[in-house]
Amino acid sequence: MSVQPAATAACPCCGTQTDLVPGPSYTPCTCCGHRWRSPQAATLPGYYQNLVARNDPQAPWFRRKIVDRLQALSSLLEHGGVARVLEVGCAEGDLGAAVKARFALEYEGVELSRDRELAGHKLDRVFPTPAGQIEAAPYQLIASFHVLEHIAQPAQELAAWSRLLAADGRILVEVPNRSGHPLLVDDQNPEHLHQFSTASLTALLARCGFDCQALSTGHYESPVYPDSIRVLAQRRLAADDQRSQLLARFRDGFGGPFVVYGIGGDFLNYIAPLAEALQIQALLDSSPGKWGQCIARHVVRAYDPELDGQLPVLVCSIRFGAQIRQHLLELGIGSERIVGLETLYECGT
Ligand SMILES: [Zn+2]
Structure with missing residues (x-):
């Protein structure tokens, strides 16, 4: 009886060849601790374009996360030097609206879901297409909260951000820390294709030409995702x-x-x-x-x-x-x- 060798694939973050776990389960990388899986049937192309009202702006956890993110962005913007911000996954635009109320700058967004229509009334511009399809003047800051775990090829997404970033620009990225909850082993949310660790996120950023300036955990998204990793990074200068x-x-x-x-x-x-x-x-x-x-x-x-x-x-x-x-x-x-x-x-x- 012959035994079929296990299919292998490169970890999308650190590149280590890993035996793939068949089916919808996550494959764990033995090197950086990343866990990933193929896009689920429920989230094939076109899926996000049909969604609407992804957030409930009246929920207390919605306000909590907006206040926390506004604080994070404000600390980066209050020293000046940022004229244009892009938020990848701007949802209904509430965070951008709060930033624009505090700072005189252009705030643009990427939003695939129909929440882009609401965001279009609050932000300077909202792109309905993935960042890889955008042509725009450089941004000094690209922010993205809870987006990268939805994207099958995160390295390609980071390459798109890098292309849109000013030479001295920075990115602020937040994703769930592993499952996003300290007591939950696996995140069964079919939209989530990746469970990042601090090691895997920094490995991914390094492979995509970014240097981390700050990393923290414990950031709040919602009651079921109370633990997120947040990284501030800039593009590495060539020697x-x-x-x-x-x-x-x-x-x-x-x-x-x-x-x-x-x-x-x-x-x-x-x-x-x-x-x-x-x-x-x-x-x-x-x-x-x-x-x-x-x-x-x-x-x-x-x-x-x-x-x-x-x-x-x-x-x-x-x-x-x-x-x-x-x-x-x-x-x-x-x-x-x-x-x-x-x-x-x-x-x-
Ligand atoms: Zn890895």
């Missing part, structure tokens, strides 16, 4: 873009040639890899033991007011920056010429 943005900080910080003071570990870590592209005129140190060493095509030497007297000075130590700055002031170097390594590397929070 060339990382480098060119870092070099731009040096150009903005110095506007021309400069000298480096303090040739230690921080210099080797944070300046030497960029040295060929920087306008470094000299490497300086107060320690005689370092004088004469040749590093990054410069010979380390002491400060010389005749040679270095006009140039800005980069203080190249995070740990000893304050002492070096004091030493430079004692050498008669004006404070306006002194630039700390931290001012070039620090990022806003």
Whole structure:
């Protein structure tokens, strides 16, 4: 008797080859803990287009989730810089309407169900098609609550979001945490094709070119889905873009040639890899033991007011920056010429 080998498929989140569980049951990924299944007969193409009144706006849990999501979006919007928001799965548009009441921005939505008609009266624009079919100007923020678990190919959906996102844009994604309820093993909701874990959602985002900025669990959708994962992510910069943005900080910080003071570990870590592209005129140190060493095509030497007297000075130590700055002031170097390594590397929070 021959035994048929089990059919396998790649995990839609981490890509690990996994033996498929036949039938409507979820297949568990042994690597990232994701569980997924094929689209159910009840949710074939066209299914969502016929639905209407998916939420009861009078229900207390509806208000609770809108308030929670409004708070999350507000914390991202209150610092400015966001002119256009897209909410994938905007339902009847109540969250968008609440955001627009607080912030002057364009808020557009994607909604396949007939709830899009109501949303059309509240939002700036509502697309009745999947995000993959949208042509629109870039969005600085794409938000999506409890949508990704409905989509058979979540990686394709994230690719569509990535295409619609501004270069410095971010996505805010929320899905049920596993079944969405801590006491429920399996979610039998036929609309749900995925049970994400924190590991599987972050693996999926990473494979789709996103870096997570924040992840939290326990977010409320409804009494039966009280536990959701929420992730804030941005598109990962290519290595060339990382480098060119870092070099731009040096150009903005110095506007021309400069000298480096303090040739230690921080210099080797944070300046030497960029040295060929920087306008470094000299490497300086107060320690005689370092004088004469040749590093990054410069010979380390002491400060010389005749040679270095006009140039800005980069203080190249995070740990000893304050002492070096004091030493430079004692050498008669004006404070306006002194630039700390931290001012070039620090990022806003
Ligand atoms: Zn996996």
